[in-house]
Amino acid sequence: MSAHSDKHPHVPPARVYYGVGAILFILTAITVVTGKCLQLDSMVEEVFKLKFTGLNLILVMAAATIEAVLVALFFMNLLYDNKMYMLIFVGSLMFLSFFFILTLFDTVHRGRVYAERDTIWTESGIYDKLRANPGAVRSIHGHDDAPGSDAPGSDAAHDEQDSEAEGRDH
Amino acid sequence: MSQAIDDHGPRQHPALAHHFNDMEQQHESLKMGLWLFLVTELLLFGGLFGVYVFFRVWHPEMFAGASKMLNTWLGTLNAFVLIASSVTVALAVRCIRLDQPKKTVWYLLATIAFAGVFMIVKYFEYTHKFHAGLFPGENFNNLDFALGKVEGVVAPIQNPHVFFSIYFGMTGLHSLHVLGGMFFLTWAAWRTSKGAYSSEYYSPVELGGLYWHFVDLIWIYLFPLLYLI
Amino acid sequence: MNKLPEKHFINSSRGIKSWLLTMDHKRIAILYMIMVMSAFYVAGIFALIVRLELAKPGALFFKDTVIEKQVDKSGAQKGSGAAGSTVAADEAGTGPEPAGAEGAGGDETGVAVPAAAEQTAPDNQYKPIDPGMSGDDKARMAKSQVFYNKMFTLHGVIMVFLFIIPSVPAILGNFLLPLMIGARDVAFPRLNLASWYLYLIGAAFSVFAILHGTVDTGWTFYAPYSTQTGGNATVIMITMGVFILGFSSIFTGLNFAVTIHKMRAPGIGWFDMPLFVWGIYATALVQILATPVIGITMVLLVLERWLGIGIFDPALGGDPVLFQHFFWFYSHPAVYIMILPGFAIINELVTVHSRRHIFGYKAIAFSSVAIAMLGFMVWGHHMFVSGQSEFSSMVFSFITVFIGIPSGIKIFNWVATLYKGSIAWTTPMLYAASFLILFTIGGLTGVHLGALGTNVHLHDTYFVVAHFHYVMVGGTVIAFLGGLHHWWPKIFGRMYNELWAKIACGLVFFGFNMTFFTQFYLGSQGMPRRYHDYSGMLKTNLFESLHGFSSWGAMVLGLGLLIIAIYLIHAAFKGEPAGDNPWGGLSLEWATTSPPPTENFLVDPEYTHGPYDYDRVLPEDMSSETAGLRKV
Numbered sequence A: 001m002s003a004h005s006d007k008h009p010h011v012p013p014a015r016v017y018y019g020v021g022a023i024l025f026i027l028t029a030i031t032v033v034t035g036k037c038l039q040l041d042s043m044v045e046e047v048f049k050l051k052f053t054g055l056n057l058i059l060v061m062a063a064a065t066i067e068a069v070l071v072a073l074f075f076m077n078l079l080y081d082n083k084m085y086m087l088i089f090v091g092s093l094m095f096l097s098f099f100f101i102l103t104l105f106d107t108v109h110r111g112r113v114y115a116e117r118d119t120i121w122t123e124s125g126i127y128d129k130l131r132a133n134p135g136a137v138r139s140i141h142g143h144d145d146a147p148g149s150d151a152p153g154s155d156a157a158h159d160e161q162d163s164e165a166e167g168r169d170h
Numbered sequence B: 001m002s003q004a005i006d007d008h009g010p011r012q013h014p015a016l017a018h019h020f021n022d023m024e025q026q027h028e029s030l031k032m033g034l035w036l037f038l039v040t041e042l043l044l045f046g047g048l049f050g051v052y053v054f055f056r057v058w059h060p061e062m063f064a065g066a067s068k069m070l071n072t073w074l075g076t077l078n079a080f081v082l083i084a085s086s087v088t089v090a091l092a093v094r095c096i097r098l099d100q101p102k103k104t105v106w107y108l109l110a111t112i113a114f115a116g117v118f119m120i121v122k123y124f125e126y127t128h129k130f131h132a133g134l135f136p137g138e139n140f141n142n143l144d145f146a147l148g149k150v151e152g153v154v155a156p157i158q159n160p161h162v163f164f165s166i167y168f169g170m171t172g173l174h175s176l177h178v179l180g181g182m183f184f185l186t187w188a189a190w191r192t193s194k195g196a197y198s199s200e201y202y203s204p205v206e207l208g209g210l211y212w213h214f215v216d217l218i219w220i221y222l223f224p225l226l227y228l229i
Numbered sequence C: 001m002n003k004l005p006e007k008h009f010i011n012s013s014r015g016i017k018s019w020l021l022t023m024d025h026k027r028i029a030i031l032y033m034i035m036v037m038s039a040f041y042v043a044g045i046f047a048l049i050v051r052l053e054l055a056k057p058g059a060l061f062f063k064d065t066v067i068e069k070q071v072d073k074s075g076a077q078k079g080s081g082a083a084g085s086t087v088a089a090d091e092a093g094t095g096p097e098p099a100g101a102e103g104a105g106g107d108e109t110g111v112a113v114p115a116a117a118e119q120t121a122p123d124n125q126y127k128p129i130d131p132g133m134s135g136d137d138k139a140r141m142a143k144s145q146v147f148y149n150k151m152f153t154l155h156g157v158i159m160v161f162l163f164i165i166p167s168v169p170a171i172l173g174n175f176l177l178p179l180m181i182g183a184r185d186v187a188f189p190r191l192n193l194a195s196w197y198l199y200l201i202g203a204a205f206s207v208f209a210i211l212h213g214t215v216d217t218g219w220t221f222y223a224p225y226s227t228q229t230g231g232n233a234t235v236i237m238i239t240m241g242v243f244i245l246g247f248s249s250i251f252t253g254l255n256f257a258v259t260i261h262k263m264r265a266p267g268i269g270w271f272d273m274p275l276f277v278w279g280i281y282a283t284a285l286v287q288i289l290a291t292p293v294i295g296i297t298m299v300l301l302v303l304e305r306w307l308g309i310g311i312f313d314p315a316l317g318g319d320p321v322l323f324q325h326f327f328w329f330y331s332h333p334a335v336y337i338m339i340l341p342g343f344a345i346i347n348e349l350v351t352v353h354s355r356r357h358i359f360g361y362k363a364i365a366f367s368s369v370a371i372a373m374l375g376f377m378v379w380g381h382h383m384f385v386s387g388q389s390e391f392s393s394m395v396f397s398f399i400t401v402f403i404g405i406p407s408g409i410k411i412f413n414w415v416a417t418l419y420k421g422s423i424a425w426t427t428p429m430l431y432a433a434s435f436l437i438l439f440t441i442g443g444l445t446g447v448h449l450g451a452l453g454t455n456v457h458l459h460d461t462y463f464v465v466a467h468f469h470y471v472m473v474g475g476t477v478i479a480f481l482g483g484l485h486h487w488w489p490k491i492f493g494r495m496y497n498e499l500w501a502k503i504a505c506g507l508v509f510f511g512f513n514m515t516f517f518t519q520f521y522l523g524s525q526g527m528p529r530r531y532h533d534y535s536g537m538l539k540t541n542l543f544e545s546l547h548g549f550s551s552w553g554a555m556v557l558g559l560g561l562l563i564i565a566i567y568l569i570h571a572a573f574k575g576e577p578a579g580d581n582p583w584g585g586l587s588l589e590w591a592t593t594s595p596p597p598t599e600n601f602l603v604d605p606e607y608t609h610g611p612y613d614y615d616r617v618l619p620e621d622m623s624s625e626t627a628g629l630r631k632v
């Protein structure tokens, strides 16, 4: 048609967007299931006799990252567009990572040499005030204050946690 | 004296501003401007993600415990809603590039509707937190953690109010962005319905779409970080 | 005899509305100039007040105030005085007990050390001012402290956020950038105007806080002072002000980056631009990447103060050192927002006034970008004694050393450019030469401060004050003044009085060195920063003579700046018409009339030669009729 639209020859077909949307739905479902219902660390230990920590975290973040990349490449059109925009976006992530990494160099190593320089983490005074006046304190269990029938503790209890939480939320 | 400069030649689009040479240059400039704006947004949110990371590395048990208070199913619902809205807005941009403004308007309206659902769900989540006394910061008014009354949380955990400060800070800022996006897309839909955009000139629709995808991107990370792990 | 063009951007339309609603980058530059320069002179007055207080030991202000008995009412104010003076104590880390804390001793608010403890301090320590001081004297002392804290806070906040950050980009950058790349305007003229209004709103917030008058946190807003001292409303106001000013700065940077990418006239490649543009480009990158973080920091600070969210306040589970990370992640790059435009100006001054091709174009261009990038990885050098981990101190100190390299590259390139050039000692050239001397001193002392061991001795002393004034005033402000003198005839089409300009330049140079060179010595001898009174310290006598000299220097510096204001304003209205190209420059802004027409050029500009091709192009051949080289 006009000279302008010739310069953007690539308008992807609609099924690309539906397809990407479907993948995003599936990945989100997977993250919810792994995040809430599976204990990957202990499962791997049982089956493969290998000790890992944080497998859930890794899997969930990996899925989120795949989702983010899909959104950026297809929905935000980075795949077909001027590569300058890709550079801008990825570059900014790099600077953000400088901030995280260099600050973590401080926060994780605090108090290694002089223990007294470690971060302060004691219970804040606001909880004392709450304890002093229990009448005004609210609770997640509502006013009838029934802590629930099944006892907390085991792995099984953890699995049921969500249905519990669901029951509480109206 | 200045004819040579102000005159863009015979076939110029009315939306072309005087200081650009052609629509291509104008569109590219606007798009680059928006990408740079998204960079600033990313770093703005980045500060909050930083707070999250630093405190989580310091106090993982507090995060694990306090996050039990969030309602995963509502969070999941919102994740689905935002993804759906991202699909519709992408289709809206596609349609305007193919010169189908009618369809564009409908897709934009669908996007806005999804955004509305998102905000309503957030409203219910927030009020539920407030009922339980789970306020950010000093106003925190709940002792369940200190008394060990939360199932699945073994030891009493310290200072859960910090988690809720972070939760409300991050989701609050995100919700503000959702609202901003809703207003912008509403305006774009209205202008599209007035016939302002076509395949020759659709910069506002595309920019609105990019911004909306960015809002979705933030939620893609916020959701698992706050609700799932 | 030169004549002004008949029609130019200043007289093209009239009325206040045509200025306040203008989209013309040149007019917006002038709007900025008015506001930013006012801020500069106002903050200068606060600086003179600070210097006056320090000229002699002992409190100067409120010495003779009659104190009415108002124990209850003054409680809050005394409290903030006590906490304010601990600003210095705590930041000094290893420093002495604050000499002024006694002034508010015995006050239950704030963090003052109990009076009894101070009285039994061993004799070789700094003594409190006067253990037997009467209650009224204490109240006066507290008043004096609060006043001093306010003065240096106002000076710092206004100079940094209202003057130096917007100065070069928003005034000269705005005016020159489109001209230099042959564009009709910046990419987003509306956003450009919006930035100016944001600047006004941000400034209004700050001014409100100033008039209300209880901000005494220093320009750094360190938690927990900023979460405790002063009035709630005012600290929130001023942090909101900084947030808004930040967005003004972001939008300026964004606008310029897009302009440079997309608006260059046909034929002008990346390496055909004047280096001024490269400097502004690097600045824009830093503005875009760093400023949002100060934005979110200010939001968190407001929330901390308002809701007690427990991110920075240790009493609520937060971590005050984290605030410093957030703050310096912006503010170290921000010192490059301040200095890179200064570098940018020097490139033009040294070439035009010595008629030489710039030495090492690409080295200078890339070193600007390298500084911008590296600048994001060194912020921890402000926090060596803050309690951050020893490991991160080592890493930050290590990276800091590298940042001296690109700055050094530039200095050598400029000197090499001048070598064997035909240097004309015009006023802009005098400023460029001053810059080379002063910035070298500032940069080298920065390397001292970046070394871990030295830093522990020098941190929060006057050595630091001297260092950053050498880079910010000796570097940026001197370059900015040089740039103003260089482009004043282009902006207003009229020339200033060269003789007065040279006298003022001399006064500024000598006044500046008198003021700040002494402070290197003061600092190395242990004079702490942010103290209103140094009586009772070990070296009071030495401090007195040095401080006195420094205060006299400040007067000379102030006189120089005053003269500059007078003759520049006079020149803008009444000066001799300067002609299109008074210095014989070759970059595109000299290929249009002075002042330029609203559309910037009479015809579409053409790329005919590089901006530094003095070896093959004669300046006489530049012509505004062709917007490039005169066709022969």
Ligand code: HEM
Pocket (backbone or CB within 6 Å): C220, C335, C336, C338, C339, C381, C382, C400, C401, C403, C404, C407, C442, C443, C444, C446, C447, C449, C450, C451, C455, C458, C459, C460, C464, C467, C468, C471, C472, C475, C476
């Ligand atoms: C050659 C490169 C530089 C190095 C290695 C350097 C190093 C340092 C270090 C280590 C400090 C911290 C001192 C302390 O508080 O203990 C410092 C403070 C400071 N520097 Fe620099 N610097 C350099 C260039 C600059 C430039 C170009 C500027 C501004 C235009 C600047 C502005 C400042 C300011 C404002 C402070 C004091 C901040 C405050 O505490 O209020 N520096 N510098």
Ligand SMILES: [Cu+2]
Pocket (backbone or CB within 6 Å): C331, C332, C335, C378, C379, C381, C382
């Ligand atoms: Cu620094």
